[in-house]
Amino acid sequence: MADEHQPRADAHDRRRARKPGERSSPPVEQDGRVWRIRSLAASRQVLRARAETTQAGFTAERIPRGVFTKHPILISDGPAHDDQRSKVARFFAPAVVERYIPRMESCADRLLDEVDGSFELDELALLYTVEVTADIVGLTAAPVPRLARRLVSFFNQPPFDITRPDLGRTPRQWASAAVNGIVPVVRLWLADVRPAVRARRRSPTGDVISHLIAEGYSDADILVECVTYGTAGMVTTREFIAMAAWHLLRDDALRERYVTGEQAERYAILHEVIRLEPVVGHLYRRVQQAFEVGDGDEQVTVQPGDLLDVCVRAANADPEAVGTDPLDLCPHRPLPAGVAPYGLTFGDGAHKCPGQPLAILESDVLLTRLLARRPVLLREPTLDWDDLIEGYRVRGLELRLGASADGAGSA
Numbered sequence: 001m002a003d004e005h006q007p008r009a010d011a012h013d014r015r016r017a018r019k020p021g022e023r024s025s026p027p028v029e030q031d032g033r034v035w036r037i038r039s040l041a042a043s044r045q046v047l048r049a050r051a052e053t054t055q056a057g058f059t060a061e062r063i064p065r066g067v068f069t070k071h072p073i074l075i076s077d078g079p080a081h082d083d084q085r086s087k088v089a090r091f092f093a094p095a096v097v098e099r100y101i102p103r104m105e106s107c108a109d110r111l112l113d114e115v116d117g118s119f120e121l122d123e124l125a126l127l128y129t130v131e132v133t134a135d136i137v138g139l140t141a142a143p144v145p146r147l148a149r150r151l152v153s154f155f156n157q158p159p160f161d162i163t164r165p166d167l168g169r170t171p172r173q174w175a176s177a178a179v180n181g182i183v184p185v186v187r188l189w190l191a192d193v194r195p196a197v198r199a200r201r202r203s204p205t206g207d208v209i210s211h212l213i214a215e216g217y218s219d220a221d222i223l224v225e226c227v228t229y230g231t232a233g234m235v236t237t238r239e240f241i242a243m244a245a246w247h248l249l250r251d252d253a254l255r256e257r258y259v260t261g262e263q264a265e266r267y268a269i270l271h272e273v274i275r276l277e278p279v280v281g282h283l284y285r286r287v288q289q290a291f292e293v294g295d296g297d298e299q300v301t302v303q304p305g306d307l308l309d310v311c312v313r314a315a316n317a318d319p320e321a322v323g324t325d326p327l328d329l330c331p332h333r334p335l336p337a338g339v340a341p342y343g344l345t346f347g348d349g350a351h352k353c354p355g356q357p358l359a360i361l362e363s364d365v366l367l368t369r370l371l372a373r374r375p376v377l378l379r380e381p382t383l384d385w386d387d388l389i390e391g392y393r394v395r396g397l398e399l400r401l402g403a404s405a406d407g408a409g410s411a
């Protein structure tokens with residue numbers, strides 16, 4: 001029997017990152033103290049309920065706070081968080097990140113020039129995103145490939161279920177989580193953050209680390225912000241670049257539009273791909289004060305202590321918000337006022353991603369240069385899933401450059 005919660009078989013379904021068993025409805029569903037929010041409108045209400053909720057994603061509620069004098073940006077809430085964001089925003093504003101275009105271009109060209117025969121785009125994209133963001137943040141003391149490996153190792157965590165009080169982990173898994181969490185932090189501190197902090201205390205530059213020093217951040221505070229930018233910024237953008245390239249390489253008409261289009265056209269394509277394929281699959285908030293969620297007759301009241309699970313993949317494919325055929329890939333799809341072309345992929349409200357303009361710009365710079373070299377798809381990638389961001393991982397997207405005279409295509 002057909003499952004009413006799965007997309008219709010006759011609809012155009014071009015989503016590649018499909019998680020088995022994941023439901024697209026009902027719009028709001030109660031499961032004990034957990035509410036699954038799948039409507040885009042209700043999800044936005046949750047993410048904008050800044051006074052009534054606190055951050056509960058990324059195991060935020062398990063991160064000890066005593067060691068920090070400032071709360072890490074991703075897991076803090078309230079006026080101090082607003083202040084932190086407005087100060088950091090100037091490093092990531094569109095006009096500011098555009099200044100880095102020449103460096104992004106030369107980094108992309110260098111990495112592509114170094115390619116010899118076949119290569120995995122997801123590996124190249126990792127080196128590229130790490131180099132670009134490390135430059136803005138100031139993590140420039142160590143070679144990029146080593147910094148990239150250190151950042152990736154943060155995701156090497158035992159599985160967990162955020163809806164369970166103990167995250168569903170056994171004591172042995174907790175012990176391994178502690179080791180797997182602390183070792184990469186110590187390595188990042190010794191190899192990257194400490195040398196950067198020492199150098200900038202002597203002579204500040206215009207990067208994020210110099211700014212944090214000027215704001216009175218302690219070494220521990222700076223370290224944790226670097227972990228956030230590294231993991232929230234570099235690793236997520238890498239996945240998106242690989243996913244976007246996969247779509248573009250498998251769809252000749254889409255690729256032609258991208259290659260010949262102006263920036264506005266290319267961005268429309270990238271926004272639509274990232275709406276369809278959000279990198280962070282779920283966002284979580286803990287209710288601190290009761291409030292109403294939903295619309296019309298469908299209102300529910302969530303209570304203090306409840307966990308709100310914003311299902312981004314479902315919300316981004318909510319036909320009420322994004323129109324018919326929500327799983328089709330339609331750049332420039334008509335959207336109602338207030339719905340971003342990338343849906344809720346970058347969140348909304350108090351924690352909305354400050355790196356969104358950078359993520360799209362740097363992806364566009366690399367993809368434009370990659371496609372100009374007429375890549376051939378040699379091997380389809382595999383997809384698996386990460387617990388921490390509940391997102392996809394695209395691995396083994398193997399390409400060769402410039403071998404075919406008539407452009408890209410699958411081998």
Ligand code: HEM
Pocket residue numbers: 055057073074075085092133228229232233234236237240278279280283284344345346347348350351352353354355356358359
């Ligand atoms: C495709 C790439 C990216 C995706 C999909 C993404 C997604 C997100 C999402 C969904 C959030 C909100 C989390 C929440 O509401 O709980 C977020 C927050 C954040 N992102 Fe991104 N991000 C990307 C790239 C970047 C980049 C390039 C940077 C900067 C280097 C960055 C830095 C941050 C920071 C600092 C936060 C925390 C903001 C806060 O809590 O106030 N992200 N990101």
